Amino acid sequence: MRSFLPILTVVTAIVVFWYGAAVWMNAKWAQDQAVRAGVELSIPELVADTWSQERPRLPAPHQVVVELWNTTADMALQGRAMSKRSLIFHGWITLSATLLGFVMGTGAGILLAVGIVYYRVMDMSVMPWAIASQTIPILAIAPMIIVVLNSVGIQGLIPKAIISAYLSFFPVVVGMVKGLRSPSSDQLDLLRTYNATPNATFWKLRLPSSTPYLFTSLKIGMAASLVGAIVGELPTGAVRGLGARMLTGSYYGQTIQIWSALFAAAILAAILVGAIGLAERSILKRMGMSQ
Amino acid sequence: MRNAPVIEAKDLNLTFETNDGPVHALKGVTLTIDKGDFVSFIGPSGCGKTTFLRVVAALEHPTAGSITVNGMSPDDARRRRAYGYVFQAAGLYPWRSIRDNIRLPLEIMGFPKSEQDTQIDRVLDLVDLRGFGKKFPWQLSGGMQQRASIARALAFDANLLLMDEPFGALDEIVRDHLNEQLLHLWGSTDKTIGFVTHSIPEAVYLSTKIVVMSPRPGRITDVIESTLPRERPLDIRDTPEFLEIAHRVREGLRAGHAYDDE
The missing domain is CATH 1.10.3720.10 (MetI-like)
Incomplete structure (x- = not known):
């Protein structure tokens, strides 16, 4: 358990960096969409958008986790573990x-x-x-x-x-x-x-x-x-x-x-x-x- | 047949070819070892004491001269299980218990299972390790491990025991104790022992015959027949007789070196 804290620190740092990178890499798409729709995005709206796009350049961690859950445990619970989408x-x-x-x-x-x-x-x-x-x-x-x-x-x-x-x-x-x-x-x-x-x-x-x-x-x-x-x-x-x-x-x-x-x-x-x-x-x- | 020689070497030469030219590990070594002798080989490194032991064990082959072990060639003698060999490192297998380490040569030589067990019990008693058979090497001290390796060499009942600096890696106190035990073991069996060491007191304390060697080329400079009795308590090392033999060994070693310095 001695290594728990250092590992946690590193993992946290990676996740934070990842979320930041997701904002940076997906912002252009979010802004293009907003311009096309004729709306102005506030910073919180922009950030929220970059973390929830359907086809982001870089998906946010929680999107990957949700996808992993949906295609593994969730499908297994539904008895479709051996489905082609699983x-x-x-x-x-x-x-x-x-x-x-x-x-x-x-x-x-x-x-x-x-x-x-x-x-x-x-x-x-x-x-x-x-x-x-x-x-x-x-x-x-x-x-x-x-x-x-x-x-x-x-x-x-x-x-x-x-x-x-x-x-x-x-x-x-x-x-x-x-x-x-x-x-x-x-x-x-x-x-x-x-x-x-x-x-x-x-x-x-x-x-x-x-x-x-x-x-x-x-x-x-x-x-x-x-x-x-x-x-x-x-x-x-x-x-x-x-x-x-x-x-x-x-x-x-x-x-x-x-x-x-x-x-x-x-x-x-x-x-x-x-x-x-x-x-x-x-x-x-x-x-x-x-x- | 009491006095039939166990080892008889005549004018033995062994030269290793190396990149720096030939190395004369042994030159003109002539030596007879009788049954029941305890013979120590002493000398500085490179004097051929270990090489000689390895020639007896057929681990090296002489380039000239002749040697017989139990009246036959070293290779034949080995095939007839003439000797047990003890190295400086105990070399016990960590994955085998002490019993199973001692069983190793018996397995390889094809002893039947029941005989293996009686032999193991016998040699565990000889080296005073009864009750430790089920332990694993890492559970034993260095001295005990070396005793186990001696037991392993004794397990198949060879009448010749070759020991290459067996106690060299152990501390003085443990070494004294093992020397005493080894003498006792030698006294209670009829083994012939060849013992390589670089400790003068050890050589004098243990041996009936001390072979002093010197390097470049490896050769015998003196063979000293010990006048000490077979029964030797540790404090015999303070007697004038003991010191006199030790002195002669030291002189022999020094003579070899003086020759070398020229």
Whole structure:
């Protein structure tokens, strides 16, 4: 609870700044409308208008909150949580691709890391490619993945998950290579004195030692996965998912919709990363490795 | 067979190739260690004392000369579980309880489960850690952790115990206590012990044989057979006999250094 006050201060500052920016950015539209209608706006009227426009340049915080409420909890209360207008529905679409991609990316990342640590050839050959893969803008490669997979009849969840996996395997590779190499030379020598097989060394020493590194990577990988899923939703014609909501929002100037989808994505990311953080804390504590 | 040598090294050389040219870690090392000996290796850093221990353990391989452990090559000896090795850091796995840490070598070597438990109980008694088996390493003091790591090295009943500065990171009082315990352990088993240290009192107090080494190239400058009895209370360290041996060790170390300064 020590951090409560500082956090509150920062949040308040952001909200105040946001409201101010909303006035500034939406004032021109409000004034143009007033001129067209032939009325003079007083300052309070102007401010009130900038905070309640239907398609503001920058929606005010409460507009986003109301939109979020209307498209999530309110619809759920009406039993329409899975309606096409519900953010819960779109969030679920994105979440499923994120989770599948995260699992695939993490699995691939761990396997590659094991290969890199145990085979010198892979160490020399895989890592440069892994790094190169991350220098390609995901926005450029995502449509190609979608198109190529679509041409072989794979569409929907899988292509998006693959884009997620493409983004999330990298931090896992880097973290796990470091983690699997973290045992000291003394610890490895000790196992040599027991004539331990590489297999035993892996399961009894290297893998447990890498756990703290794995969790750090998982947190980054999860966030990357979500970004991947959202980006993967953009070139598909933007039918479903949080990415689709953002894109249709920008087509039709629905800034409030864009912002609420952005917030939904941020909240989703916070929940996912937070869940990994909780698992990390309890598992590392049980393993006696928490700092 | 009482006097069959456990370790027999003849004219052992070990050269590391580095970017700054070859480093002679061991040069012309000839040494015999008999069963039941407690042998200390003492000398400044770079004198090859640890390297020699690692050669015995087949963690390094000599570039020339011959060495046998229990009459066979170090590699074969390791395969037959000839020795337990204790490092300066206890190196216990934080995710395993003390019992399960001691179980580690037994698991790897494929001991049956029931035998694992009897062995663990036996060595926990030997190092006086009965009742601590279920604790985790972080719940134990540094000295207790090192005792647990000694127990781990004893678990599979090797007759040779190799210890590389096992008490180097511990404070003086704890070290005294562990030295006493180690002597007791050595006295109550028939282990042969190779012990690397850079403490003169520790070497003299523990050993039946003290090997004094010096660096560049790493070599043996003196081998001192201790005249102290096997039973050694801590206050033996104030006797003239003890001080005389300590003096000879110090002379040996100094001789090595004088040679080096030229």
